[in-house]
Amino acid sequence: ATIRDKKRLQRVVWSAEKVIGCQLPSIQDLCTSRTLRRAGWITADSSHPTTL
Numbered sequence: 001a002t003i004r005d006k007k008r009l010q011r012v013v014w015s016a017e018k019v020i021g022c023q024l025p026s027i028q029d030l031c032t033s034r035t036l037r038r039a040g041w042i043t044a045d046s047s048h049p050t051t052l
Helices: 003-021 026-044
Strands: none
Touching: 003 026
């Protein structure tokens, strides 16, 4: 996603926080945690082509 897309998504998160009255994780935090989790799954999968 582009920087512009991420800013737009973050704006939606801020609006949702106001509506529900509690804090949500930022788009950047979600992206980072999901990327790290996916990388962990790939490295743990011995049949994945990038696993040595």
